[in-house]
Every structure is written in structure tokens, then in C-alpha cells.
Amino acid sequence: MVDLAVDMGRGLVLANPVMPASGTFAEGLAKVVDLNGIGALVTKTITAELRGGNPVPRVSEVANGMLNSIGIPSKGIDHFLDETLPFYRQFSSPLIVSISAPTVDDFARAAERLNVEGVAGIEANISCPNIEEDGKAFAMRPGTTEQAVSAMRKVTELPLWAKLTPNTGDIAAVARAAEAAGADGLVVGNTILAMSVDIETMRPTLGNVMGGLSGPAVKPIMLRMTYQCARAVDIPVIGCGGIASANDAVEYLLAGARAVQVGTATFIKPGTMDEVIAGIAAYCRRKGFNRVVEMIGALNAEMMAPDVMEAAQ
Amino acid sequence: MRQHSFADVPPVADAFSAQVADTAARVVANDWVNAEYKLIVLDAPGLAATAEAGQFFNIECPVVGEDKPFFRRPMSTYAADSVSGRVAFLYKVAGAGTRGLAALEAGETTRILGPLGVGFTLPEDIGSIVVLGRGVGLATLAPLAEMARERGVAVTAIVSARGPEQVLSVERFRNAGAQVEIVLDSDGTSDIANVEAILRRLHAEGRADGFYTCGSNRLMLLMQNLAAELGIYGEVAMEQQMACGLGMCFCCVRNFNVEGEIVSKRVCWDGPVFPLAEATSW
Numbered sequence: 001m002v003d004l005a006v007d008m009g010r011g012l013v014l015a016n017p018v019m020p021a022s023g024t025f026a027e028g029l030a031k032v033v034d035l036n037g038i039g040a041l042v043t044k045t046i047t048a049e050l051r052g053g054n055p056v057p058r059v060s061e062v063a064n065g066m067l068n069s070i071g072i073p074s075k076g077i078d079h080f081l082d083e084t085l086p087f088y089r090q091f092s093s094p095l096i097v098s099i100s101a102p103t104v105d106d107f108a109r110a111a112e113r114l115n116v117e118g119v120a121g122i123e124a125n126i127s128c129p130n131i132e133e134d135g136k137a138f139a140m141r142p143g144t145t146e147q148a149v150s151a152m153r154k155v156t157e158l159p160l161w162a163k164l165t166p167n168t169g170d171i172a173a174v175a176r177a178a179e180a181a182g183a184d185g186l187v188v189g190n191t192i193l194a195m196s197v198d199i200e201t202m203r204p205t206l207g208n209v210m211g212g213l214s215g216p217a218v219k220p221i222m223l224r225m226t227y228q229c230a231r232a233v234d235i236p237v238i239g240c241g242g243i244a245s246a247n248d249a250v251e252y253l254l255a256g257a258r259a260v261q262v263g264t265a266t267f268i269k270p271g272t273m274d275e276v277i278a279g280i281a282a283y284c285r286r287k288g289f290n291r292v293v294e295m296i297g298a299l300n301a302e303m304m305a306p307d308v309m310e311a312a313q
Numbered sequence: 314m315r316q317h318s319f320a321d322v323p324p325v326a327d328a329f330s331a332q333v334a335d336t337a338a339r340v341v342a343n344d345w346v347n348a349e350y351k352l353i354v355l356d357a358p359g360l361a362a363t364a365e366a367g368q369f370f371n372i373e374c375p376v377v378g379e380d381k382p383f384f385r386r387p388m389s390t391y392a393a394d395s396v397s398g399r400v401a402f403l404y405k406v407a408g409a410g411t412r413g414l415a416a417l418e419a420g421e422t423t424r425i426l427g428p429l430g431v432g433f434t435l436p437e438d439i440g441s442i443v444v445l446g447r448g449v450g451l452a453t454l455a456p457l458a459e460m461a462r463e464r465g466v467a468v469t470a471i472v473s474a475r476g477p478e479q480v481l482s483v484e485r486f487r488n489a490g491a492q493v494e495i496v497l498d499s500d501g502t503s504d505i506a507n508v509e510a511i512l513r514r515l516h517a518e519g520r521a522d523g524f525y526t527c528g529s530n531r532l533m534l535l536m537q538n539l540a541a542e543l544g545i546y547g548e549v550a551m552e553q554q555m556a557c558g559l560g561m562c563f564c565c566v567r568n569f570n571v572e573g574e575i576v577s578k579r580v581c582w583d584g585p586v587f588p589l590a591e592a593t594s595w
């Protein structure tokens with residue numbers, strides 16, 4: 001038996017390193033797969049206020065992936081605590097609640113509200129527009145990342161993960177800022193801002209014109225960013241982007257991710273997370289790892305050093 | 314801080330039992346029924362074959378040449394038989410996904426996720442219903458006619474089409490014991506005024522305790538107005554672009570009118586069948 005458990009710090013240990021990506025998972029999956037087998041459950045991002053989300057069409061297909069402009073439709077934190085939380089408490093897997101807010105103070109207020117039984121951790125979706133910063137996402141810059149994370153850190157003892165955005169120039173700097181501000185983990189990362197056009201109707205394919213790219217198409221980019229962040233910080237990094245098979249997840253773990261999130265692939269095949277968990281165990285057996293933690297960051301990038309390259313010539 | 318009590322939370326189930334299956338289904342047949350529509354019959358025993366009228370499946374469509382459908386495509390259950398373990402879909406070849414589906418040959422397999430969504434209901438006090446459909450909407454309504462027969466409810470099916478060549482499912486409705494009225498664009502009988510006259514006549518004859526529709530905005534609005542005027546129970550099956558089919562992505566939302574308030578609902582999860590009175594035009 002391979003030991004798949006991973007320690008995420010601050011007392012949070014996951015039975016295995018696989019969980020859903022926020023916004024690609026909800027109660028409906030419980031009709032298809034056993035949620036007790038998933039490493040953690042991550043909710044769709046909730047906000048304190050009621051929100052309607054964006055105009056339709058909200059998704060479209062692109063080569064090997066999708067664009068979405070769902071927005072964050074939310075019935076608010078009260079509704080979540082009263083109606084949604086009891087549902088998730090049926091399952092043994094720890095529940096991570098994703099939150100978002102338009103200002104630093106609102107982030108702190110939302111985080112504070114989650115100090116209730118049944119919530120195992122908070123994932124702060126700081127990839128959304130910050131109204132105090134003219135709509136720029138918090139995680140686009142180290143300064144705003146630091147402000148949002150430290151405000152939340154002051155009000156909660158729960159494990160606190162910051163979900164970063166790839167729509168930034170220097171993700172390692174943002175990662176260091178989140179760590180310095182007290183984040184216990186980083187999710188790398190959210191969707192990549194993108195668009196597509198229907199040449200027949202001569203209109204954008206999304207009602208909102210621009211949207212987020214996800215799915216297999218983004219994997220090489222998100223893997224690179226996960227690698228950069230894992231080298232930049234000491235806290236666990238959770239890789240996310242385009243994972244559709246165990247081999248994809250193994251790439252992330254080798255590159256330094258302590259856990260992974262599966263998003264879009266669950267839409268195409270709801271059993272993907274189960275397959276990824278089983279496949280990671282099979283990989284460990286094949287490579288002789290008794291514990292999955294032995295393969296985390298085991299990537300051998302040394303032969304890429306310039307002197308080795310020269311020697312090879 | 315508010316206190317939350319979880320006393321009423323049911324205990325963790327000992328053994329997991331799926332309500333929706335992702336089944337590798339083997340193609341039994343995939344034949345053209347007219348110039349635009351094909352009927353695919355799949356071997357999909359187990360949960361898949363338990364689908365009820367109005368429920369649907371999310372079907373994986375193969376990659377063929379330039380066509381690379383990424384999402385699965387939602388299709389209403391045209392027939393589902395738990396005894397033979399077979400499920401059938403009547404579909405219009407429209408774009409990349411359905412072109413791929415059309416290329417599947419007997420013996421090949423594809424994956425189908427289902428049964429999904431909330432299907433049709435027949436309230437106890439209803440003795441007769443009218444189903445009114447056009448195009449693929451008829452595929453959704455056909456199993457309802459069979460469900461009605463099993464419950465002893467009389468069915469009149471109004472089948473609307475462009476011309477005689479596009480008429481679908483008439484045999485299916487007749488075999489289910491339904492009286493069929495065909496209305497066509499080609500001879501003007503599908504005109505809204507004529508369909509309205511037929512519906513009023515059926516109501517006057519006592520053959521319309523319930524209205525059920527799918528496939529046309531125009532026909533839905535007609536039935537909605539008449540149902541409100543005559544106090545008739547009604548349901549409508551809606552469509553919307555889908556990705557997950559399981560209520561997770563929130564891409565399939567539509568606006569509904571619930572007691573005067575506009576609320577957005579997920580077609581895959583809250584529907585695809587909704588109260589006729591709640592539908593807003595599309």
C-alpha cells in the first residue's frame with residue numbers, strides 16, 4: 001500500500017493529494033462518485049453579497065480547453081452556512097471554502113465568518129477584481145496580495161490558502177508576498193484571461209467578451225508557474241491547470257506541488273479525480289515510492305545546467 | 314456570531330451508491346431517420362437504462378477530422394429500457410459534436426453520463442394531456458406519451474414540422490396509444506392561430522387537463538398563455554448550452570418567472586423540465 005497522505009501544514013492532513021478546483025465542483029458530483037474518497041472538497045467561490053453572475057453564453061469550447069465567463073454567482077455566506085455546509089458535512093473529506101471579496105476589509109470579514117464547525121480551511125480567490133485598485137486582481141501584484149492575505153490571517157486560525165492568478169508578470173514575487181503575509185498554502189492558479197470569436201456571427205463567443213481559459217491547453221503554462229512558485233516559497237503549493245489524468249498530476253507533483261486540483265476535466269469525465277488518485281498510487285508503486293511525499297519535487301532538472309549541456313556537445 | 318446546528322444532518326452513508334453513471338455504451342445501431350435526424354441505440358445496462366421521461370444524458374462525441382468537440386453534448390432520452398439495458402437518442406446532426414456522433418458505427422463505444430436532470434411529472438388528478446412539439450422537441454416528448462399510457466392518461470400529440478419529410482416520431486406516439494395531429498408549415502396548418510384553435514377544441518372536448526411542450530419558443534408561449542387563461546396544468550422542457558450536466562459549472566442558466574420574480578436556474582439541475590408558467594421566452 002502506498003501512503004498517499006500529504007500534510008498541508010497547520011494541522012491539515014489530506015488522505016490523498018487530489019481535490020476539485022473551485023467552481024468546477026458542487027453537490028451534483030456526489031451522485032456519480034464517492035466524495036469520501038477525495039483528498040479535500042473545495043467549494044465554488046462564495047461572496048458575502050448576493051451576485052448574479054455574467055450574461056450567457058458563459059462558456060465556449062476552444063482547442064483542447066474551454067473559456068468561461070461564469071462570474072461568481074453567489075447566494076451569500078449566510079445561505080452557504082445554512083444550506084450548503086450541512087450537505088458537505090456528510091462526507092469525511094475536509095471542506096475548503098473558497099471566498100472572494102471586492103476589498104481587503106471584505107475579505108477579512110468573509111474569512112471571519114467561516115470560523116464554524118465543518119470548515120477545514122479557506123481558499124482565498126484573490127484573482128478577482130479589487131475595486132480599490134481600479135479592478136486589478138489582488139494577486140496581480142505582491143503589494144495587494146500581501147494586504148489581502150494579512151487581513152485574513154489576523155481573523156482566522158484556519159488553514160489559509162491563497163489562489164494566485166497567472167495573469168501577472170512575476171508570479172514568484174506574488175507567491176513570496178502571500179507567504180510573507182501568512183498564507184499556509186498557494187493554489188497555482190486560476191484561469192488565463194483569453195477570448196475567442198465566432199467568425200460566422202462576427203461576435204465574441206462569450207456574452208462577456210473575455211473569459212478564462214482552462215483545460216489541457218493551459219497545463220504547460222500552469223505547470224511552469226507551479227514550478228516557479230514551489231521554488232520560491234516553503235509553504236505547500238497546490239498545482240492547478242489542465243489536469244485530466246494521473247500522468248498530468250504526476251508532472252505537477254514532480255515539479256514541486258504538494259497537492260493538485262482537478263477542474264475542467266471533471267466536466268468531461270466526472271470520475272477523473274478517482275482515476276487520478278488511483279493512477280498516482282500506481283505510479284508510486286512503479287517507481288518504488290512508498291509514500292507519495294517522496295515524489296514531491298523529485299524532478300531532476302540538474303542535467304539542464306549549462307555546463308552539463310556544454311559537456312554533452 | 315450565528316450558531317449553526319448540524320443535528321439534522323444525515324449520517325455518512327456506509328456504502329456509496331451512484332445515482333448517475335458514466336457508462337461506456339456500445340453502439341447497437343445509428344441510422345438516419347430522415348435527411349437531418351439520426352437515431353442511435355446504445356447498450357447501456359445498469360443505471361443508464363433507468364432514465365425517466367424528460368431526463369437527459371451528456372454524451373461524449375468522438376473526434377472526427379476537423380471536428381474536435383471538447384464538451385459532451387446533452388441529449389434527451391428518446392427511449393430507455395431497463396430490461397434490455399438499451400438507451401436511444403433521436404438527434405439532429407447540427408455541428409461538430411453531432412457530426413461526430415453521426416460517425417459512430419455499430420460495435421463502437423462512447424461514454425454517456427446519466428440519467429441527468431428532473432423529468433416530466435403527471436399530477437394525480439390529470440386524465441388527459443396534450444403534448445405539442447417540433448423538431449427534436451418531439452424526441453423529448455415521446456417517452457412522456459408512454460409514461461402517460463402506463464398511468465392510464467389519454468394523450469393527444471400535436472406534431473409540428475416544416476413539411477411531411479420532417480415529421481418525426483408519429484409511429485412512436487401512435488404505438489403509445491396517442492391520437493396524433495400533424496401540423497405543417499408547407500400547408501399552413503402549423504400556423505399559431507390554427508394550433509391555438511386545435512388546443513381550444515381539445516380543451517372543449519375534455520382532452521386537455523395538462524399541456525406539455527418542447528422545441529419551439531412560439532409554441533411554448535402559445536401553450537403558456539392558453540394554460541394561464543384556461544387554468545390548465547403545464548410543463549415545458551428547456552434547452553441551454555451545457556458543459557457538466559451536473560449543476561457544477563453554472564453555464565446553463567436561464568431566467569424563470571417564479572411568482573413574479575425573475576430568478577436564474579440551472580437547466581441541467583433544476584430542469585430541464587420546468588413548470589410552464591415559469592418559462593420566459595428565449
Ligand SMILES: Cc1cc2nc3c(=O)[nH]c(=O)nc-3n(C[C@H](O)[C@H](O)[C@H](O)COP(=O)(O)OP(=O)(O)OC[C@H]3O[C@@H](n4cnc5c(N)ncnc54)[C@H](O)[C@@H]3O)c2cc1C
Pocket residue numbers: 061369382384385386387388389390402403404405406407408409410411412449452453551552553554555585
Ligand atoms: C436537455 C437537452 C436535451 C436535448 N435533447 C436533444 C435531442 O434529444 N436531440 C437533439 O438533436 N438535440 C437535443 N438537444 C440539443 C443538442 O444538445 C444540441 O443540438 C447539440 O449540443 C449541438 O451540438 P453540435 O456540436 O452538433 O452543434 P454546435 O452548434 O457545433 O455546438 C456548439 C456548442 O453549442 C452547444 N449547443 C448548440 N445547440 C445547443 C442546444 N440547442 N442546446 C444545448 N446546447 C447547444 C453545444 O453543446 C456546443 O457546446 C438537447 C439539448 C439539451 C440542453
Ligand SMILES: Cc1cc2nc3c(=O)[nH]c(=O)nc-3n(C[C@H](O)[C@H](O)[C@H](O)COP(=O)(O)O)c2cc1C
Pocket residue numbers: 021022023024044045068070072098125163189190191213214215216218240241242243261262263264265562
Ligand atoms: C466553469 C468554471 C468556473 C470556475 N469558477 C471558479 C471560481 O468560482 N473560483 C475560482 O477560484 N476558480 C474558478 N475557476 C477556475 C478553476 O478553479 C481552475 O483554477 C481553472 O479552471 C484551471 O484548472 P483546470 O484547467 O483543471 O480547469 C473556474 C473554472 C471554470 C472552468
Ligand code: FES
Pocket residue numbers: 554555556557558559560561562563564565566579580581582
Ligand atoms: S451544465 Fe453545468 S451547471 Fe448546468
